[in-house]
Amino acid sequence: MRALVVDDDPEVCSAVEEILLEKGCKADKRFCLADVKRMIRRRHYELVFVGSKLPDGTCLDVLNELNRLSPLTTVVVLITRTELNMVVQAVREKAYEFIAKPIVPDEARIRIESAIERARLIQENEILKKDTPSLLPKRLLGRSKVMRNLIETINIVAPTDVNVMIYGESGTGKELVAQEIHNKSLRSGARFVEVNCAAIPDTLIEAEFFGYEKGAFTGAVSRKIGRFELADGGTLFLDEISETSIAFQAKLLRAIEEKKFERLGSNKTIKSDVRIIATTNQNLRKLVVEGRFREDLYFRLNVFPIHIPPLRARKEDIPLLADYFVALYSSKNSKPVKEISSDALSWMMKYDWPGNVRELENAVERAVIVSVGDKITRKDIVIPRMAETKGAVDIGEILPLREMEKRLILKALEKTRGRRAEAARLLGISVRTLRNKLARYEKEGIYVNRMGEVRREKK
Numbered sequence: 001m002r003a004l005v006v007d008d009d010p011e012v013c014s015a016v017e018e019i020l021l022e023k024g025c026k027a028d029k030r031f032c033l034a035d036v037k038r039m040i041r042r043r044h045y046e047l048v049f050v051g052s053k054l055p056d057g058t059c060l061d062v063l064n065e066l067n068r069l070s071p072l073t074t075v076v077v078l079i080t081r082t083e084l085n086m087v088v089q090a091v092r093e094k095a096y097e098f099i100a101k102p103i104v105p106d107e108a109r110i111r112i113e114s115a116i117e118r119a120r121l122i123q124e125n126e127i128l129k130k131d132t133p134s135l136l137p138k139r140l141l142g143r144s145k146v147m148r149n150l151i152e153t154i155n156i157v158a159p160t161d162v163n164v165m166i167y168g169e170s171g172t173g174k175e176l177v178a179q180e181i182h183n184k185s186l187r188s189g190a191r192f193v194e195v196n197c198a199a200i201p202d203t204l205i206e207a208e209f210f211g212y213e214k215g216a217f218t219g220a221v222s223r224k225i226g227r228f229e230l231a232d233g234g235t236l237f238l239d240e241i242s243e244t245s246i247a248f249q250a251k252l253l254r255a256i257e258e259k260k261f262e263r264l265g266s267n268k269t270i271k272s273d274v275r276i277i278a279t280t281n282q283n284l285r286k287l288v289v290e291g292r293f294r295e296d297l298y299f300r301l302n303v304f305p306i307h308i309p310p311l312r313a314r315k316e317d318i319p320l321l322a323d324y325f326v327a328l329y330s331s332k333n334s335k336p337v338k339e340i341s342s343d344a345l346s347w348m349m350k351y352d353w354p355g356n357v358r359e360l361e362n363a364v365e366r367a368v369i370v371s372v373g374d375k376i377t378r379k380d381i382v383i384p385r386m387a388e389t390k391g392a393v394d395i396g397e398i399l400p401l402r403e404m405e406k407r408l409i410l411k412a413l414e415k416t417r418g419r420r421a422e423a424a425r426l427l428g429i430s431v432r433t434l435r436n437k438l439a440r441y442e443k444e445g446i447y448v449n450r451m452g453e454v455r456r457e458k459k
């Protein structure tokens, strides 16, 4: 087999050639398009490596030529690490399409249309998807006394139809408990509809909840069914309920009490019978005292409170959970089923898991992926949070606490690329607090855009 390696950088060519030689494959090297054209006319190459940009053309010219002359040739494009990282990262982060800048309308239109189409399909299917069981059903596990009691409590409360309020730190399994209650309830045949109150901006939450008629406001191009209506007969899961505004809480209360509401832009009253399961990682009672959460709504929702303790308070659950996640992610990644070495496990028992079960799950998933052989060892378990506190935030000089706080907040937003709920979670504050801080920074001329980028303006 013979290969051709083309790049304007001779070092790149040599590096590729060396590896090819290691594998017993001889290579010719060329550095520009004109030479490549000449070479591929002269002889057949099974394999061609080509740099994305050449002095007199691009890899596309080479691909074109090869498609014409020898369509079966395998072509590998060499791109710079920054391009590659970006693209790989974007694909990994589930970017759906790429549009080149500057924008060429004719070209961009097709891609934008297809993105809109996909978003629409997802919007419509989102609810249905919840009903189809995933390949690997999630299970609520626990062997500690508190968790066994909790599972028993769920079995008792699930069929009763009372509203449930779930308290627990981030990652303790609030959503999983809510699902479990729904699945074991008499409403399990109907939908489990989720609303992440922290993720939906104040201005959109009503539309999301109650839906709207076509033309109800600018941008309402067609009728939208709200989540309250979708959940009729089923369960409405209000995640992070403490993040709603007082004004919205009043509307929510009415809908819950009267079991009816109107779509925006319509006078018609719609009936909907939902059971509410809400969550918070805040002390709701305290928010009521501070006047940030309506007391009447609190009593409506807090009919049956469930408290999930943090993982550090029930470390006996760690081995069981770790084994379960190992099995789950081994099968998901088609890796041979692994076991956890005793040093890895004893180390996991020592750590406090501030991100709770989610953090443990992520650590195990990563370990399954990076581990070789059939045992997960201590070095396979990496905790990003630990690395973060040690490295990424460089404290450097000591500044007034308020300034330090500002820097950390901006850093968190940059890191999460503007995802406020996630940034707040990292910082251990509520989204509301984060929002208030940002409003204060804006008064000082510091703006953070939707991507988490910071812009400063002189005041």
Ligand SMILES: Nc1ncnc2c1ncn2[C@@H]1O[C@H](COP(=O)(O)OP(=O)(O)OP(=O)(O)O)[C@@H](O)[C@H]1O
Pocket (backbone or CB within 6 Å): 138, 139, 140, 141, 142, 168, 169, 170, 171, 172, 173, 174, 175, 176, 177, 281, 321, 357, 358, 361
């Ligand atoms: N007891 C458990 N058994 C098995 N898996 C669990 C358990 N608790 C949590 N998990 C898993 O941990 C992850 C986080 O759980 P979940 O999303 O329910 O947490 P949460 O409390 O809603 O977190 P957040 O406040 O950040 O939204 C999920 O993948 C969930 O399946």
Ligand SMILES: [Mg+2]
Pocket (backbone or CB within 6 Å): 174, 175, 239
């Ligand atoms: Mg959750």
